[in-house]
Amino acid sequence: MKFISEKDVKGKTILLRADINSEVIKKKVLMSDRIKATAETIKSLKKRHAKIVVLAHQSRPGKSDFISLNQHAKLINKITKIKFVDDIYGYKAKKEIQSLKNGEALLLENVRFLKEEFMTGKTKFVDVLSSLCDVYVNDALSVSHRAQASVVSFPKYMESYAGPILEKELNGLKKIKLKNCVYILGGAKPDDNIHLIGKNKILTCGLFGPMCLVASGIKLGAEENYLKKNIKNYNKILKNLKIKLKKYEKYVELPVDFAVDEKGKRINLEIKKFPNNFETYDIGSETIKKYIQEIKKAKSVYVKGPAGYYTKKNFLKGTSEILRAISESSAFSLLGGGDLDAAMKMSGISSKKFGYVSLSGGALLQFIAGKKLPGLAALGFYKK
């Protein structure tokens, strides 16, 4: 694997696959650590007199936060100048790329707007951008688990490098020993979590907690309907979970209560009060206590995603108390996914209290589960 930090990039047009996928609330993109870190990468490449063309995504087709990257460009612009182009490889994009000067950067539109992003081989998308740019840089471990064109196809046709964020993430991961680790698996993407069942003790939360309860035969009512509506491939995930939970039941801790919203107030409901008409917004107080006991016993802890709807003040508690318990324990901790950094800030806990805080979620999880990530393979990471 080669690193862009070691290459002379003066005058080179760099196709930079970044990850600026961020939380969106009421159609507004929130500033995130991914956006800040990517802006720093762009800034450093500009200083080195490169021309930078950024390819990135926001969310996935079908989701409510699957939107344009124009707001992301505005956020990057708070740190370093970048021009947004509402095109990816058409006439407009070509013209803008060809007129870039040394030290200038542009951000192309959401790459997942293109059907070619989900296709293999040298599509017109790959052909056009690879001929307009000199080198390809993957600067996102966080998207390297996706075998999508912007991650795996360009390295087949271009000189390719790992960017500074990816380099830092890989260095961070070298420090971690994951034997006898407690996994705290939350966040909004329960499908990713299945890969880790059967490896170590798991404390389930986020959307994964309710998913596991449903898979173990508990009826949740409104929350179950929410999951059915919002989780892509719900039935398939549920089927896989049922099989895994049956086999590895002893490894998996399930929530024993939840916090719900009753007329703007946080109310605690034990599992026996379900099914009901409440969607669950956080793990409840007994679950928090139970999980903190497990954290106290752990030698190392890996947290993926928040325990609940942490951006709503009333429902930050689960995530916040879990983070506090980890920050006070002597266990080595690795955190990634669901913008845990934002949850840390909201809880008033410094990121310095944790072993390593990654910008990756699902990709980090697959890396930990020992899976080969296609994006890293494309850069030659696994070659001896």
Ligand code: 3PG
């Ligand atoms: C993430 O948020 O984990 C990355 O941006 C990847 O997003 P994805 O799970 O939609 O591929």
